[in-house]
Amino acid sequence: MIKKNSFKNLKIFEIEEKYPFSKSFFKQNQIPIENHREKTITEILKNLDEFEMEKIGMTEEEIIDNLIYYIDEMLKFIGVDNTNEVESLTIISGTDKSGKKEKFDSINIKKSEIISIVGPTGSGKSRLLADIEWTANKDTPTKRQILINNKIPDPKWRFSTSNKLVAELSQNMNFIMDLSVKEFLKLHAQSRLINNPIKIIKEIIESANYLSGESFNDKTPITSLSGGQSRALMIADTAILSKSPIVLIDEIENAGIDRKKAINLLINKEKIVLIATHDPLLALMANKRIVIKNGGIEKVMITNNKEIQNLKKLETLEKEIQNIRTELRNGKIIENINI
Ligand SMILES: Nc1ncnc2c1ncn2[C@@H]1O[C@H](COP(=O)(O)OP(=O)(O)OP(=O)(O)O)[C@@H](O)[C@H]1O
Numbered sequence: 001m002i003k004k005n006s007f008k009n010l011k012i013f014e015i016e017e018k019y020p021f022s023k024s025f026f027k028q029n030q031i032p033i034e035n036h037r038e039k040t041i042t043e044i045l046k047n048l049d050e051f052e053m054e055k056i057g058m059t060e061e062e063i064i065d066n067l068i069y070y071i072d073e074m075l076k077f078i079g080v081d082n083t084n085e086v087e088s089l090t091i092i093s094g095t096d097k098s099g100k101k102e103k104f105d106s107i108n109i110k111k112s113e114i115i116s117i118v119g120p121t122g123s124g125k126s127r128l129l130a131d132i133e134w135t136a137n138k139d140t141p142t143k144r145q146i147l148i149n150n151k152i153p154d155p156k157w158r159f160s161t162s163n164k165l166v167a168e169l170s171q172n173m174n175f176i177m178d179l180s181v182k183e184f185l186k187l188h189a190q191s192r193l194i195n196n197p198i199k200i201i202k203e204i205i206e207s208a209n210y211l212s213g214e215s216f217n218d219k220t221p222i223t224s225l226s227g228g229q230s231r232a233l234m235i236a237d238t239a240i241l242s243k244s245p246i247v248l249i250d251e252i253e254n255a256g257i258d259r260k261k262a263i264n265l266l267i268n269k270e271k272i273v274l275i276a277t278h279d280p281l282l283a284l285m286a287n288k289r290i291v292i293k294n295g296g297i298e299k300v301m302i303t304n305n306k307e308i309q310n311l312k313k314l315e316t317l318e319k320e321i322q323n324i325r326t327e328l329r330n331g332k333i334i335e336n337i338n339i
Pocket of ligand 1: 095096097098119120121122123124125126127128141142276294295296
C-alpha cells in the first residue's frame, strides 16, 4: 500500500518514473502535468482555478486518493505489489506413501537459500515441488501444508497468472511460437509493464549466452534455439524478468548449460530456489538438501565443509567429462583422461 503522506511529496516525474502507467491516469482525468513535472501533484492542483477543477470533477483529496488506489491496483495486477515479498517458505509435515507421519515437524526456508531435493526415482521429489507450487493446505496426497512468511498463503497465488508465487523450470522447453528472441522477450517485458524493455532484453540475452556458451542473438528465432540455449534463455528470463519469488527446478539437464552459473544467477536475484535432482553437483551446490524416501521427507541435511571441498573435486571431474564430450563431438580419439 502506498503511503499518502510520502506520496504527496513525490514530484510528477518521480511518480512517472516509478509507476510508468500513472501517465494514463493523468491523461484520462485531464490533469495538466505538461511542463509541471518538477512539481508535486498537490502543487499542481493548488494552482488550478475553479473552472479547471470542475473539469476534473474531483476534489484535491479525491484525486490523490484515486491516483494512489489506481497505482496500488495496477501493481497488484502486474504482480509487483509488496504483498509479493516472500521472506520465508515453510513446509509443515504430512504423510509418506504408506500414510505414516513424516519424520519432521516443519522446515523453514529463507530468501536466497538454495535447497536440493534428492531421493530415488519415484520417491516423491516432484510431488514436493508440486505441493509448494499449489501452496498445499493439507489438500494434496501428502497432506502437507505450505506457509509463506509463516502464514497460510492467500489463495490468489493458486489461480493468478500474473501474480505467480512460483516460477517453474522444467526439463522440456519447447517453443512453438514463430517469434525472434527479441520479440518473445519484448512480449514478456510488456506484460510486466517494464519501462525500458530494450535494456532488460539485452541483459537477459547476455546472461543466457553466459550460461550456455553457445551464442545466439536477439534476431534468432526461438524455435531454432537448441535445448541448452532455450533452457539458458528461460533461466535468465526467470532470474531477471520474473517477479516470482520462488523458483522450482525439476532437474537442470546436463547438456549445454553451466549449472553453477545458472544457480548463482538465480541466487543473486534473492529468490528461494528448490531443485529436485539426481545430479551430485547440483545436490551439493545447495545450502541444504532434503532427502525423500517413500513419499516422505526423511531428513534435511546441511551441506558440510567436507562436502563443499568435495564439490570442488566434482567440478574438476565434471570439467574433464565436458572436455571429453567436446573431443568426442569433434571426432577425436580419447587417449588420456586427467583424473
Ligand atoms: N506422500 C505421498 N503420498 C502419496 N503419494 C505420493 C506421495 N509422494 C509421492 N507420491 C506419488 O508418488 C508418485 C511418484 O512421485 P514423484 O513423481 O514425485 O517422484 P520423483 O521422486 O520425482 O521421481 P523421479 O526421480 O523419477 O522424477 C507420484 O504419483 C506422486 O504423486
